[in-house]
Each structure stands twice: as C-alpha cells, then as structure tokens.
Amino acid sequence: MTTAHIPAPFPARATRLRTFFRIAERSISAQACLSIIKTSPPFDSGIEASIARLPARNQRITSILRPQYVPPLRETASRSAPPRIECHPRPRAVREEPPVPPVIGITSFDEHKNRSAYVSINATYPYSVSAAGGLPLVLPGPSGLASGAELAEAAAAFVRRLDGLVLSGGGDVCPYLYGEAASGGVARMDSGRDRWELALFAAAQARGLPLLGICRGCQVVNVALGGTLYQDIPAQVPTAGGHSFDVPMDEPAHYIDIVPGTRLGHLFADARILVNSFHHQAIKDVAPGLVVSARALDGIVEAVESPDPDRFLVAVQFHPEGMTRRFPEFLAPFEALVTSASS
Structure with missing residues (x-):
C-alpha cells in the first residue's frame, strides 16, 4: 500500500x-x-x-x-x-462584431395632407442605398429653424453623424438663389428646403463627405457652387427634346452620352445609356469646380462631378434609384457612394 x-x-x-x-x-x-x-x-x-x-x-x-x-x-x-x-x-x-455599414443621409421634403405634416421621400432612395450596402437615414427638414446660423449649426450636427449624403429629387430650386427673377415656368418652389439643403451641402463640403445629387439634387449642387439653371427647358431651349415624361420611374426615356475618363464613365460599361427623365429644369452655366460628365443628345447637361479624384461628388439629372430594380446597373452610383463612404 x-x-x-x-x-x-x-x-x-x-x-x-x-x-x-x-x-x-x-x-x-x-x-x-x-x-x-x-x-x-x-x-x-x-x-x-x-x-x-x-x-x-x-x-x-x-x-x-x-x-x-x-x-x-x-x-x-x-x-x-x-x-x-x-x-x-x-x-x-x-x-x-459584424462591420457597421456606412450611414448615408437622404434629404426629404415636408408634405401636408389630411390635416397633418409628413416627412416624405420616395421609397426607392433608401432601397437603393440599402441594396448598395449602406445604412439609409432619412433627414427631416429644418423644422422651423430661421436664421442662417441655426441652419448651419443643425446641418453640421447632422453631417458629423453621416458617412455619405444623397441630395434627393423634388420641386424647383428658387431662381433668386442664382441671381434671377422667377419666370412663369417655375413651380413647386420651397425656399425652406432650398436653404436647408444648401446648408447641408456646405457642411458636407467642409468635411469632404461623399455626396450624390439626383435630379433636383444635381441642380442644388450646381447652384451651391455658383452655377445657374434653366428655369424651364421648353421655354428657354426650344430645340431641346423631351425631358419630363408622365411614365413609371423605371421607364427609359432618352439617351445620354457619358464623357470618357470621368468618374461616371467608370461606373457604366457603355458610353451611351438610356435613362429615365422627369425634369423641366437643368444646369445652364456649370459652376466652378465641376465638370460635365454626361449630356443628353440635345446638349442638355445630364451629369456633373468634381474633377478631384479624392473627392466623391457626383450629381446626375436622371433618377437612377427609380431604375435599380429593373436595371441593376443603375445601382452603380449608389455602390460607388457607399464604397467611398466606407473608406
């Protein structure tokens, strides 16, 4: 033992x-x-x-x-x-933990109906951002902010929490913002939204935030940087073809020619593509700091962008978000925005 x-x-x-x-x-x-x-x-x-x-x-x-x-x-x-x-x-x-998708802010507009006010946006915007891998965040309007200082402060607070920004479509930009009186063709103006989106753009520019402008958003970008607009294409450019069609959002309307070597040119495989069209205003004088990256066959500017390779600033006159389900290639601008916002 x-x-x-x-x-x-x-x-x-x-x-x-x-x-x-x-x-x-x-x-x-x-x-x-x-x-x-x-x-x-x-x-x-x-x-x-x-x-x-x-x-x-x-x-x-x-x-x-x-x-x-x-x-x-x-x-x-x-x-x-x-x-x-x-x-x-x-x-x-x-x-x-899984990686957090970049937060992409999307501007909206105030809509009054049924004795109530609503923050409204076409659902195709957040869908496209989400399908591209981003986290969409709908931004409300200025909500009674009056002074320029208040708008700038609120816009800067929003932008600090974003990784990218989409300036969405909507009504006409007020002509006084680019030094003109309003003509008879201007409709659905919203000066409060104009001032709010100009403040958001300034805050995004200050931070170098990746930005995608769509339709009205394209015009806001041009006006913010000192450019001008055609207030009404049919009245001011009678030789232009049709640009405002009463058809579904995913219905192609006319061709545009993309300028080779531009950022937009790298997003689409073809130099000439069919796009939808729902605008009666367009860029007239291109702002300093922007270059044209696409035109319609009648010469109307359909896209502009920053020539700086380190700055993602792309603005298009057509509505890619309305075509992504039927034509997946139109998701490319959103994917590029999300990729830039992730870096």
Whole structure:
C-alpha cells in the first residue's frame, strides 16, 4: 500500500493526495510522482512522501496535475501559514462584431395632407442605398429653424453623424438663389428646403463627405457652387427634346452620352445609356469646380462631378434609384457612394 505522510496544517490535502495516489499508483511511475511532488508548488518542501516503486507505464501525472490551459500555481503565503493559491483562468475568445455599414443621409421634403405634416421621400432612395450596402437615414427638414446660423449649426450636427449624403429629387430650386427673377415656368418652389439643403451641402463640403445629387439634387449642387439653371427647358431651349415624361420611374426615356475618363464613365460599361427623365429644369452655366460628365443628345447637361479624384461628388439629372430594380446597373452610383463612404 502506498502512503503519503503530510504534516499539519494540510490534513484535507493529505486525504486528497492519498486518494489520488491510490488511483494513480497502478498506471504511473512512482519516481515520476515523487519528482513532481517534490518540485511542484504549492507543496511545502517539508512534505515527505514515500511511494512504492511501480513499473513506469506513462507520465500522465504531468497532464493530470498541470493541464495545459491552467497556468502554474504559485505560493504567495509564508511557510508558516497555509498557502494562498492564485489561478488565472484562460482568457475567453473575443467575439467579433459584424462591420457597421456606412450611414448615408437622404434629404426629404415636408408634405401636408389630411390635416397633418409628413416627412416624405420616395421609397426607392433608401432601397437603393440599402441594396448598395449602406445604412439609409432619412433627414427631416429644418423644422422651423430661421436664421442662417441655426441652419448651419443643425446641418453640421447632422453631417458629423453621416458617412455619405444623397441630395434627393423634388420641386424647383428658387431662381433668386442664382441671381434671377422667377419666370412663369417655375413651380413647386420651397425656399425652406432650398436653404436647408444648401446648408447641408456646405457642411458636407467642409468635411469632404461623399455626396450624390439626383435630379433636383444635381441642380442644388450646381447652384451651391455658383452655377445657374434653366428655369424651364421648353421655354428657354426650344430645340431641346423631351425631358419630363408622365411614365413609371423605371421607364427609359432618352439617351445620354457619358464623357470618357470621368468618374461616371467608370461606373457604366457603355458610353451611351438610356435613362429615365422627369425634369423641366437643368444646369445652364456649370459652376466652378465641376465638370460635365454626361449630356443628353440635345446638349442638355445630364451629369456633373468634381474633377478631384479624392473627392466623391457626383450629381446626375436622371433618377437612377427609380431604375435599380429593373436595371441593376443603375445601382452603380449608389455602390460607388457607399464604397467611398466606407473608406
């Protein structure tokens, strides 16, 4: 019978060790046990253990006493008192969170009906942003903000929380913003929205925020940077073809020619594409800092962009968001916006 003589103050440990030795003595080397007990903390050096020599079969005592995932124990108390054992558990694996999509703000307009006011937007905008991998966030209007300073402060607060911005379509831009009086062809003007989107654009420019302008948004970009508009294409450009059609949003209306080498040219495989068309205003004088990237066959500007390769600023007169379900290639401007917003 193998015994282990362990002096006080370790009676409980002695019982456990005797039980362990009785179980282990048939399968381990006695010399290995003795060596480990004499050299392994927290056992006191005064412990005497006598173990009958047995045939050495394996060295499993090492893995039993010291599993690989448990760090070595160390004695921190004096030899005159029971040792305090410190054990540091294996750290848990850190759970990786999925990447957060870039937040893309989309401008809206106020709509009054049924004795209530609504923040409205065509559902195809958030759908297209989401399909491109972004997280759409509909931006409400200025909500009673009066002064330019208040608008600028509110716009800057919004933009700080965005990774990209879409200036959406809507009514006509007020001509006084580009130094002209309103003609008879101008309709559905909203000066509050004009001032709010100009403030958003200025805040986005200051941060270098990736920006996509669509239809009215294209015109806002041009006016914000100092350009002008045709207030009414049929009245001011009688030779122009049709640009405002009463058809579904995904119905192609006319061709546009994309300028080779532009950012827009890299987004579409063909230099001439069919687009939808729902506008009666268009860019007249292109603003400084912008270049034309597409024209209709009648010469009307259909897209502008920043020539800076490090600045994603693209504005189109057609509505790509209205064609993405039927023609997936029109998702390209939104994918480019989201990609730029992710970097």
